[in-house]
Amino acid sequence: MTTIRDVAEKAGVSISTVSRVFSGNIVVKEKTRQKVLSIAQELEYSPNNIGRYLKSGQTRTIGVLIPDIRNPIFPVIVRGIEDMARRLGYSIFLCNTDEMVSQQEHYVQLMRSMRVAGLIIATGQKRSDHTDISKFGGVPVVSIIRQIDGIDSVTVDNAGGIEQAMDHLLQSGRKRIVLCKGPSSIQPYKERFDAYVAKMKALSLYDPNLVVDVNPFNVGYGKDPFIDTDIAYEQLKTFFANGLEFDAVLAANDVVAMKCLRIMEELGKRVPADVAVIGFDNVDISTMTVPPLSTIGQPLYEVGKCAVKRLVNRIDNPSDEVALEKRFETTLILRKTT
């Protein structure tokens, strides 16, 4: 690879000058500049960011740690991250942790070694070993999806979302509302569950039989491709086939909602005439189900963008003391299943 030295030599200037031409904003005589640029092009010179970093201490690089890019909320978030990162001059490393502490630690180490300027971490896990700040070794971190004490975070108001969904369901006269809940070990699902229980109890509508536990992604996490046998579907099928009386379903997320739609069809229940179904996330597919799915929209793309802004802000002002906690509101999206 051609280096700054090759270019300097051929252009008959010092390497300092070449460096100045490529670092921008520093004054170089226009004629010299042109000369250097043309030689550089001729030699296919590409400035070595690695060498550059060693002096400047700036890698302009962000590590993104998410559970699994195949969970459909993450492509949207990651796209938001990448778009904003690009705009601010950063590149991103993508790492899938499968919600496993060991893998997360591996990547935190690796990213530290890569001297990333900062880390964006998505973990729903409540276990503290995922969120032990001391392990980040001084690298700026922003947490998305779930709030972590002492760290900047960008989250979504899960409880508020459930409120919106339930108010809507209740207004249309539904009272026997099933909750298909995700694992309580994952913070956002826990929040949704708690909000549901609180609301149902407040209205004296709560009945534990209305709650079914679901493994939203056949997890599947950590396995090669997702498994084809659909655990969540089986769980739901068993639950609904049991003769339970209900008139609405509030699903842990859109994917689960979609499975419920299929089961309602199989059970001969009309949606929304016999039972209303509402999802959570407003992921792409929710527009395409039959009928199109009502759901609670999370601003996923915005979460990604915001996380990068916060992170860069933290990188530039590492000593700001208070952790910034941004919480987005959800929006009720009415389509044809409610």
Place this chain on the structure above:
Amino acid sequence: MTTIRDVAEKAGVSISTVSRVFSGNIVVKEKTRQKVLSIAQELEYSPNNIGRYLKSGQTRTIGVLIPDIRNPIFPVIVRGIEDMARRLGYSIFLCNTDEMVSQQEHYVQLMRSMRVAGLIIATGQKRSDHTDISKFGGVPVVSIIRQIDGIDSVTVDNAGGIEQAMDHLLQSGRKRIVLCKGPSSIQPYKERFDAYVAKMKALSLYDPNLVVDVNPFNVGYGKDPFIDTDIAYEQLKTFFANGLEFDAVLAANDVVAMKCLRIMEELGKRVPADVAVIGFDNVDISTMTVPPLSTIGQPLYEVGKCAVKRLVNRIDNPSDEVALEKRFETTLILRKTT
């Protein structure tokens, strides 16, 4: 940040020794090793990969350029890439190009500057400016999804997939097979289209009225979030509402197939009794539609893994002359829509 020098000083050894401890496989007296390791831990030392690279010339980093991670085939591919990369000791940079030459060139430049060991590029575009090898400046590249002359590639047999789908449809007596085709500017869609036409003509079944052009992702590419108005749906709705006679639908991909399912429902056509519907890709959602979608499976996860293997192979043997072209077979996946 603590450096190798800090550790050496405190441990009372030279930096060479510390370096040897961390680079593995080199003989260091066990006692010295322990000493260094414990000091390193105490000081929270993390070896600086950037400094390391500058001598070794090894970044162990791969740039992944894809059109848009929100296109549901890419999360699976990227997961395959990441899993294999991790196994081989590489990290990945993720870049979304939106199929735009300017953005692709930007990223190729950036990745060169980052001194990635290699590049994995997914572009369906047929325009040669996307695939002009000379622009890669000597960085090893493997192309996925589409074959590019002179470059290692990992692809899938699109024509073969269409054959499988059509044979299946024909065997069940379907003759008026609609093709919902993606834009011909994208290589895989072009291949599928050509295979369809060839087969239909061979059987004297070809009728241009059976072909409808569809914009598979409302593209949407390059826009902030995907647009909510569903262009593909509108296009298909108009097409099918026209009184055309048909008994099967072969869709450009699973997402399009899903939209067709919805339209069949709206048109009062029973699937598969009145019309058979078959998709392409075997993306996650295809198991969840009502009824579950028959489709042509692409080994997406395998494509990702294989691409990394090929790339690393090329990195290790840059002078191997022939470009390796791996082409995976598709598999017919029968569910309930055919």
Place this chain on the structure above:
DNA sequence: CTGAAAGCGCTTACAG
């Protein structure tokens, strides 16, 4: 506006 020099954090022959 430009150049010579020091140094960022490592690795790696070369001696011993």
Place this chain on the structure above:
DNA sequence: CTGAAAGCGCTTACAG
């Protein structure tokens, strides 16, 4: 088994 030294490709005060 260990250390001293050179050098990877840059940036950046310091002089001029």
